[in-house]
Amino acid sequence: MTTQAVELVEGYRTGAISPVEATQAALDAIERYDEKVNAFVLVDAEGALAAAKESEARWHTGEPLGPGDGVPTSIKDALWTRGWPTLRGSTLIDESQPWEEDAPAVARLRETGAVILGKTTTPEYSWKGVTDSSKFGATGNPWDASKTSGGSSGGSATAVGLGMGAWSVGTDGGGSVRIPAAFTGTVALKPTYGLIPLFPASAFGTLSHAGPMTRTVRDNAALLDVISGFDARDWSAMPTPARSFLEGLDDGVAGLRIAYSPDLGFVSNDGEVDALVRAAVERLADAGAEVTEVDPGFSDPLEAFNVLWFSGAAKVLAAYGDAVDDRVDPGLRRTAAAGSAYTASDYLDATAVRMELGRLMGEFHRRYDVLVTPTLPLTAFPVGQDVPDGWPSPEWTSWTPYTYPFNLTQQPALSVPCGLTSAGLPVGLQVVGARHADALVLRVGQAYQSVTDWHLHTPTLEV
Numbered sequence: 001m002t003t004q005a006v007e008l009v010e011g012y013r014t015g016a017i018s019p020v021e022a023t024q025a026a027l028d029a030i031e032r033y034d035e036k037v038n039a040f041v042l043v044d045a046e047g048a049l050a051a052a053k054e055s056e057a058r059w060h061t062g063e064p065l066g067p068g069d070g071v072p073t074s075i076k077d078a079l080w081t082r083g084w085p086t087l088r089g090s091t092l093i094d095e096s097q098p099w100e101e102d103a104p105a106v107a108r109l110r111e112t113g114a115v116i117l118g119k120t121t122t123p124e125y126s127w128k129g130v131t132d133s134s135k136f137g138a139t140g141n142p143w144d145a146s147k148t149s150g151g152s153s154g155g156s157a158t159a160v161g162l163g164m165g166a167w168s169v170g171t172d173g174g175g176s177v178r179i180p181a182a183f184t185g186t187v188a189l190k191p192t193y194g195l196i197p198l199f200p201a202s203a204f205g206t207l208s209h210a211g212p213m214t215r216t217v218r219d220n221a222a223l224l225d226v227i228s229g230f231d232a233r234d235w236s237a238m239p240t241p242a243r244s245f246l247e248g249l250d251d252g253v254a255g256l257r258i259a260y261s262p263d264l265g266f267v268s269n270d271g272e273v274d275a276l277v278r279a280a281v282e283r284l285a286d287a288g289a290e291v292t293e294v295d296p297g298f299s300d301p302l303e304a305f306n307v308l309w310f311s312g313a314a315k316v317l318a319a320y321g322d323a324v325d326d327r328v329d330p331g332l333r334r335t336a337a338a339g340s341a342y343t344a345s346d347y348l349d350a351t352a353v354r355m356e357l358g359r360l361m362g363e364f365h366r367r368y369d370v371l372v373t374p375t376l377p378l379t380a381f382p383v384g385q386d387v388p389d390g391w392p393s394p395e396w397t398s399w400t401p402y403t404y405p406f407n408l409t410q411q412p413a414l415s416v417p418c419g420l421t422s423a424g425l426p427v428g429l430q431v432v433g434a435r436h437a438d439a440l441v442l443r444v445g446q447a448y449q450s451v452t453d454w455h456l457h458t459p460t461l462e463v
Contacts, residue, residue, distance in 0.1 A: 019070030120155030175403025182428025
């Protein structure tokens with residue numbers, strides 16, 4: 001059975017597929033694989049099947065609730081989900097509280113009739129680019145369970161990669177949907193900030209976005225249709241889009257001005273990553289894009305990002321007082337300690353760097369429609385580590401130089417799979433657009449997937 005949401009919905013419409021069958025297939029995949037990869041922290045099989053039966057009845061009467069009715073879906077355990085605890089990979093959160101409210105994206109999924117399977121694994125407070133915590137353990141990669149899934153939305157990426165539901169919703173504060181998408185051979189979009197509302201607000205402020213995670217670009221656009229749109233609980237929420245992100249998705253790239261930066265001017269890539277991304281860019285050129293190899297012209301904004309990110313980590317732990325040291329991920333504790341030493345002036349200086357970077361990229365996109373880069377300079381490394389073996393820095397940001405700059409600028413950035421290395425590990429291509437150019441970014445990703453089949457390659461995880 002297909003694991004693509006758009007195909008499932010068409011099957012529901014014609015009667016060829018039942019939401020109950022699709023949900024059972026997703027639950028069977030969870031049963032088969034999750035003990036190996038630890039993608040879920042909560043699965044509600046009984047509730048999912050009950051919801052699927054209700055969806056099936058609606059389709060039989062020709063009255064689905066919306067375009068996602070009956071699609072098996074998971075939610076990162078960083079987004080509030082009514083009736084279920086949201087523990088964020090932490091032992092600090094009181095599980096016994098009422099849990100009476102949905103995050104905006106979850107509310108929109110319920111309104112469309114999606115079947116919510118459960119909650120996916122995240123590191124503690126989504127603070128890093130891999131997925132492990134003392135609360136729930138580590139999440140493995142669909143292509144090799146001994147490798148990391150990436151993070152912090154690693155559970156969601158592994159879930160969609162192994163057919164444990166067609167859709168998942170993650171969050172991205174410095175690459176957290178794109179990093180695991182690249183490592184797992186799946187698709188993820190960090191949309192323009194505010195397009196998908198967030199509530200409650202992230203401690204990491206306006207760096208943090210919610211994002212759709214899927215197997216294909218078409219499914220990504222369909223999920224974005226469902227979860228984008230105004231929500232009064234988010235003061236920065238954008239108006240509901242006037243048109244579907246599926247409209248114009250197949251318009252291709254002929255005549256588009258694509259800037260290709262192989263290294264942003266300051267990154268060193270693994271050789272196989274470099275070769276696969278370059279080959280992907282050649283496919284876009286073959287499809288009619290006007291490709292120019294050019295760097296956008298900024299230096300690494302790591303220091304400014306760290307000031308903002310580490311300050312957010314300090315804010316997270318400050319809420320729990322002084323007696324948390326032995327209950328918190330040591331890396332989060334280290335990061336929070338650094339963040340607590342920054343001054344308001346440091347924060348404003350970092351914000352100024354951010355604003356200048358946004359201005360520079362705004363000017364850049366007057367000359368080029370999109371920028372393409374590798375999503376990451378390397379492939380997945382051993383699970384349970386924050387950084388690769390022998391890495392010179394303990395910080396996850398040291399190996400994610402292509403992702404966090406575009407959290408600073410709030411631009412849409414999409415990761416699509418563009419190949420497998422000789423070791424059988426996925427590589428991601430990142431497509432970055434100007435703010436509010438989400439539809440264009442998806443269009444470029446779809447154009448690439450229309451002439452390649454990397455998104456159709458499925459892992460054969462041994463169980």
